[in-house]
Amino acid sequence: MNIMVDSSDELRVAERSFSSRLLIGTGKYRDFEETAAAAEASGADIVTVAVRRVNISNPGEPVLMDYLDPSRFTYLPNTAGCFTAEDAVRTLRLAREVGGWDLVKLEVLWDHATLYPNMLETLTGAEILIKEGFKVMVYCSDDPVMAKRLEDIGVHAIMPLGAPIGSGLGIQNKVGIRLIVEQSSVPVLVDAGVGTASDASEAMELGCDGVLMNTAIAEAKNPVQMAVAMRYAVKAGRNAYLAGRMQRKLYADPSSPLSGLI
């Protein structure tokens, strides 16, 4: 029997294929060596990166690109720390200029306490970016109405939060995420809120196309080992989703036949 496993089940975003459905952030690690080891162990093809000022007082200091080869990993520039559409668009224009990347992650935040997405600014920013030819993956609320609006204006992936960024609380609104998955014809990825491997599996079992995480790996006691756990959790959840789970039942149903009992 030919069982469909990972190699034939690629993530397709913006007409590109990726073998891993796990996307990882590259912040919060102890050093670049640990970042690189975790990225390697996770099996991720896509890594998010932030755009920041060069430290002009120390030009020789090591940079991320020395440790994560951009020809091996797809850099997904993000707009972390942006609270207006204007700032986010400005950041991604600069990101495109660094290396020509047009696949980007838009996130426009509401406030520092929750880092909840400001959907009005997010929609404004997405519209501008799409007009300028960017392929936009969007961090958004778990609201199916907003997700539909994003799809209608032409975003390439919808990435609802599972729980607040960096909280590790796991998926709080399974119904919302599932509704978004069912209605969307672009990939849906849970972005933010994953705390441990079962959260990643749960996202995939809900039918998501992928999971993006950072803190769950970076703040684990052993980040590289957690990266391995996440790699398999995403695959396990994906295969469980594709396999189709059994029906839930109220009463027991024996696995061994009752006929022929002595």
Add this chain to the structure above:
Amino acid sequence: MEITLNGEKFTLETGSNIVNLIDKLDLNADKLAIERNLEIVPKSKFAMTIIEEGDKLEIVHFIGGGEE
């Protein structure tokens, strides 16, 4: 002349272009992007872009980041 570079005052020889500035800072042009007075300067125009007194320049690159 004085310019503002990444939010701080910076002194530069009059008539310098972007390539001169990158060399002076010992940076690698392949790994950065530059904004001059809120407008991106394409890499192809670094050599022909003369920096002027009072210009506001931002030089950025990629750092590790997830969400924040």
